[in-house]
Amino acid sequence: MTVKRRAIAAGAAVLAMALLAACGGNKATTTTNSNTGAGFNAAVGKVVNPSTKKGGTLQMWSSQDADSWDPAIGYYAFVWDLNQLYTRTLVTYPAQPGTAGLKLAPDLASAMPDITDGGKTYTFHLRSGIKFDDGTAITSKDIKYGIERIFAQDVLPGGPIYLMGQLDEGQNYPGPYKDKDPAGLKSIETPDDSTIIFHLKAPYADFPYLLAMPGAGPVPQARDTGAKYALKPASSGPYMFQSYEPGKSTVWVRNPNWDPSTDPIRKALPDKINLTITSNADDLDSRLIAGTADIDVGQTGVQSAAQIKVLQNPSLKANTDAPPNGFIRYAAFATTVAPFDNIDCRKAVMYAADHTALQTARGGPIGGGPIAPNMLPPNILGSDTKYDPYNIVQGKPQLDKAKEELQKCGKPNGFSTTIAVRNNKDKEIKSAEALQQSLAAVGIKANIYQYDGKLLSTVIGAPDNVKKNGYGIMIAGWGADWPSGTGYLQPLIDQTFILKNGNYNLPEIKDPQIQSLFQQTALETDPTKAAALYNQMNHIVMEGAYYLPFTYDAALNYRNPRLTNVFVNQAWGMIDFQALGVSDGK
Amino acid sequence: MVMGPEPPAAAGSTLVADELPVESEVRAIEGRSLGRIAWNRLKRDRIAMAGGIIVIVLILVAIFAPVLVKLVAHPPNDFHDDLLDPNLGGLPKGRFGGISGSYLFGVQPVTGRDMFSQIVYGARVSLTVAFLAALVAVLIGSVLGVAAGYFGGWVDAAISRVMDLLLAFPQLLFAIALVSVLPQSLWGFGGTFLRMAVLVVVIGFFGWPYIGRIVRGQALSLREREFVEASRSLGARGGYILFRELLPNLVAPILVYTTLIIPTNILNEAALSFLGAGVKSPTPSWGRLMSDAVNYYQPDPTYMIVPGVAIFVTVMAFNLFGDGLRDALDPRAH
Numbered sequence: 001m002t003v004k005r006r007a008i009a010a011g012a013a014v015l016a017m018a019l020l021a022a023c024g025g026n027k028a029t030t031t032t033n034s035n036t037g038a039g040f041n042a043a044v045g046k047v048v049n050p051s052t053k054k055g056g057t058l059q060m061w062s063s064q065d066a067d068s069w070d071p072a073i074g075y076y077a078f079v080w081d082l083n084q085l086y087t088r089t090l091v092t093y094p095a096q097p098g099t100a101g102l103k104l105a106p107d108l109a110s111a112m113p114d115i116t117d118g119g120k121t122y123t124f125h126l127r128s129g130i131k132f133d134d135g136t137a138i139t140s141k142d143i144k145y146g147i148e149r150i151f152a153q154d155v156l157p158g159g160p161i162y163l164m165g166q167l168d169e170g171q172n173y174p175g176p177y178k179d180k181d182p183a184g185l186k187s188i189e190t191p192d193d194s195t196i197i198f199h200l201k202a203p204y205a206d207f208p209y210l211l212a213m214p215g216a217g218p219v220p221q222a223r224d225t226g227a228k229y230a231l232k233p234a235s236s237g238p239y240m241f242q243s244y245e246p247g248k249s250t251v252w253v254r255n256p257n258w259d260p261s262t263d264p265i266r267k268a269l270p271d272k273i274n275l276t277i278t279s280n281a282d283d284l285d286s287r288l289i290a291g292t293a294d295i296d297v298g299q300t301g302v303q304s305a306a307q308i309k310v311l312q313n314p315s316l317k318a319n320t321d322a323p324p325n326g327f328i329r330y331a332a333f334a335t336t337v338a339p340f341d342n343i344d345c346r347k348a349v350m351y352a353a354d355h356t357a358l359q360t361a362r363g364g365p366i367g368g369g370p371i372a373p374n375m376l377p378p379n380i381l382g383s384d385t386k387y388d389p390y391n392i393v394q395g396k397p398q399l400d401k402a403k404e405e406l407q408k409c410g411k412p413n414g415f416s417t418t419i420a421v422r423n424n425k426d427k428e429i430k431s432a433e434a435l436q437q438s439l440a441a442v443g444i445k446a447n448i449y450q451y452d453g454k455l456l457s458t459v460i461g462a463p464d465n466v467k468k469n470g471y472g473i474m475i476a477g478w479g480a481d482w483p484s485g486t487g488y489l490q491p492l493i494d495q496t497f498i499l500k501n502g503n504y505n506l507p508e509i510k511d512p513q514i515q516s517l518f519q520q521t522a523l524e525t526d527p528t529k530a531a532a533l534y535n536q537m538n539h540i541v542m543e544g545a546y547y548l549p550f551t552y553d554a555a556l557n558y559r560n561p562r563l564t565n566v567f568v569n570q571a572w573g574m575i576d577f578q579a580l581g582v583s584d585g586k
Numbered sequence: 587m588v589m590g591p592e593p594p595a596a597a598g599s600t601l602v603a604d605e606l607p608v609e610s611e612v613r614a615i616e617g618r619s620l621g622r623i624a625w626n627r628l629k630r631d632r633i634a635m636a637g638g639i640i641v642i643v644l645i646l647v648a649i650f651a652p653v654l655v656k657l658v659a660h661p662p663n664d665f666h667d668d669l670l671d672p673n674l675g676g677l678p679k680g681r682f683g684g685i686s687g688s689y690l691f692g693v694q695p696v697t698g699r700d701m702f703s704q705i706v707y708g709a710r711v712s713l714t715v716a717f718l719a720a721l722v723a724v725l726i727g728s729v730l731g732v733a734a735g736y737f738g739g740w741v742d743a744a745i746s747r748v749m750d751l752l753l754a755f756p757q758l759l760f761a762i763a764l765v766s767v768l769p770q771s772l773w774g775f776g777g778t779f780l781r782m783a784v785l786v787v788v789i790g791f792f793g794w795p796y797i798g799r800i801v802r803g804q805a806l807s808l809r810e811r812e813f814v815e816a817s818r819s820l821g822a823r824g825g826y827i828l829f830r831e832l833l834p835n836l837v838a839p840i841l842v843y844t845t846l847i848i849p850t851n852i853l854n855e856a857a858l859s860f861l862g863a864g865v866k867s868p869t870p871s872w873g874r875l876m877s878d879a880v881n882y883y884q885p886d887p888t889y890m891i892v893p894g895v896a897i898f899v900t901v902m903a904f905n906l907f908g909d910g911l912r913d914a915l916d917p918r919a920h
Contacts, residue, residue, distance in 0.1 A: 365673060
């Protein structure tokens with residue numbers, strides 16, 4: 001998901017530069033019916049304004065357009081969330097607040113899969129009565145075709161390719177546009193129109209999560225226009241595309257062929273959904289506060305000016321949420337760079353760090369997020385936000401303990417090191433400064449090296465480069481593409497994920513215990529049991545002092561008080577858009 | 587890039603006796619040197635004196651920054667979390683950027699660093715870079731300028747073309763590019779020292795043609811003067827004439843120009859720091875404070891005003907003093 005977020009930032013910059021004047025015209029005649037807001041964080045863990053009232057137009061806004069509406073390409077978190085409007089998948093995340101939203105539920109499938117052959121075969125049966133927006137029935141072949149499209153990376157690049165990794169199995173399948181074999185991808189079997197069977201090479205318990213990504217949704221081959229499919233994708237959900245003007249607006253209307261009795265998840269309250277793109281994020285904030293915009297789908301938080309305005313006014317603050325979005329911001333210690341090859345030196349930094357200053361650098365408890373005591377974010381099953389082995393959450397540096405650790409590490413007077421940080425992330429630079437300052441108190445002299453943020457994958461993502469230049473401390477952040485411990489932790493701590501470039505296992509953790517736990521989780525199809533294993537991994541990582549967590553990332557978002565059924569779905573780390581309705585019917 | 591200051595209208599060496607009757611009340615005193623005359627004139631220029639006093643105060647502040655900070659402020663890099671409102675993203679508590687009796691200029695958002703110490707230590711960086719860069723520019727500019735003017739011919743042509751080239755060079759872009767490819771340490775120097783050296787070299791190196799042109803023009807006219815003729819006819823060589831005959835007569839314009847190039851350098855340093863090509867954090871720098879303040883201009887305008895006023899006052903003081911000095915050394919400008 002880092003990929004996603006990075007792309008968002010780039011996209012926003014491009015939009016700002018291009019100054020696409022996508023503004024104005026849409027003066028929704030909503031009167032802010034001056035009802036008092038539901039309260040700060042009211043949509044976290046519970047539902048604000050529960051309602052089944054249909055009708056009205058939902059006015060969604062964004063300061064950045066979707067990367068693509070093609071379910072195989074879109075990778076932004078908010079685009080995945082919006083795909084719920086028009087893309088149904090075999091399984092998906094239930095529309096529920098709290099951790100209930102993390103447990104996959106059948107969507108197009110009538111039940112969770114039968115897993116046989118030692119975890120290598122997944123069999124799904126489809127519901128009956130499911131149709132595309134043109135009235136044709138959705139069959140297992142449409143789902144297979146949708147997944148095959150992911151393989152056409154030459155035509156449809158940019159989306160997640162996890163399914164390719166699991167399903168190719170040496171076939172080197174080139175995608176449906178080049179492949180002439182009617183059998184297509186051999187690892188997926190469609191014995192009849194309502195059955196689909198996946199054959200994996202090795203057990204992979206997280207496989208259903210991959211099938212919940214929009215790219216695994218059905219696509220009717222007859223309507224596939226390749227790269228142009230993004231302009232008008234077929235709909236299997238409650239809404240279909242009426243129009244899409246890239247960089248300006250998208251309009252969804254009801255899909256007459258969607259049968260609510262086949263869909264236990266979606267409510268489909270508004271008659272129409274508008275998404276307006278603006279290049280002016282401050283203008284978007286004022287529209288939200290004025291009530292002419294219902295929600296910012298980007299969900300990356302209001303701008304700093306609006307944030308201060310909102311937080312200083314209790315009645316405005318009552319309309320905001322700052323849910324953890326599934327990212328942890330952290331510093332990683334390079335175990336290949338002395339003295340961080342020594343665990344006690346790493347611990348010294350853990351204790352010397354001023355966590356309040358780091359949190360403030362991230363934007364404070366509301367705009368930045370709560371202090372993170374460990375390396376599993378709250379939206380991952382197995383997370384334990386009370387597990388605080390270094391007594392971090394109290395917020396103050398523990399200089400005595402830090403000095404003790406320095407003594408043990410053989411550097412009683414401190415040492416010199418380098419903090420590598422992206423130069424285009426203001427909050428990261430400020431975090432580096434805060435860390436530098438708190439380390440100075442125990443004699444650790446840290447130089448800050450700012451590098452071009454675009455070169456992340458070759459600067460701190462290249463272990464050779466890290467070692468050569470001695471980047472002892474690297475500031476980064478990570479969010480999972482799917483809410484499981486494997487999705488979150490594997491790139492960060494699995495030694496087989498250490499890459500020459502684009503590496504995310506920044507400390508280069510090579511721990512046999514972790515490796516054997518990953519082998520167990522690959523077989524563990526019960527999420528609750530897997531959660532216990534991830535909890536163990538988290539303990540090993542924290543005991544090894546490889547990462548210094550800063551915050552569970554959060555952003556302050558505003559919701560129009562007229563919205564109904566507002567809640568944060570932990571699977572997206574943001575408001576569940578498909579559930580929203582409007583109370584005044586306009 | 588900021589233009590070089592305008593050249594002094596004429597050389598101070600052209601002071602002539604018939605200007606003296608102006609000071610009728612001090613006529614009784616005899617044997618006044620040119621410097622004495624200039625000093626008397628400067629003393630009567632109140633604006634220039636005010637500028638001069640501010641300049642001296644600023645220099646003293648920069649030199650005694652650690653003492654000053656110890657007396658009335660807090661160490662420049664210390665964080666003060668307790669002065670910030672964490673729920674507002676680390677904005678200073680209280681009005682006007684958290685100005686109070688012990689935080690005279692308020693505190694920096696997010697870090698809570700004492701702005702007074704930031705400004706005082708920032709003056710060190712600003713003035714050091716400005717003075718050293720001026721020194722570099724003046725040294726190169728006067729040597730090459732006087733050589734070009736005195737020797738003429740191909741020497742003049744070559745130096746003049748180099749000056750033209752440098753004047754047309756995009757100094758700002760060059761500095762930014764240079765800093766971004768600069769390694770963490772070079773020849774054993776790293777961090778702040780290296781960055782400051784780069785600033786001095788870039789600002790000084792691109793500043794010398796301005797002074798070079800003026801000195802060349804002066805040297806060109808001086809070398810035709812009788813005293814140079816005389817010296818030459820007595821057998822003096824090039825070097826002797828250059829350094830013993832020409833340069834002393836160029837001291838006044840060089841001095842004036844130096845005081846005028848310093849504020850330009852201060853602005854250049856601030857601009858480069860603003861654009862991220864200045865000294866690195868945590869070394870305080872006025873330009874970097876300004877660029878950080880852009881993010882808080884609405885909720886905390888004080889944060890932007892304080893370094894802005896510091897730059898403004900410094901540049902203004904140097905300019906007023908430089909103008910007064912020019913007037914004093916060059917009566918024809920009256």
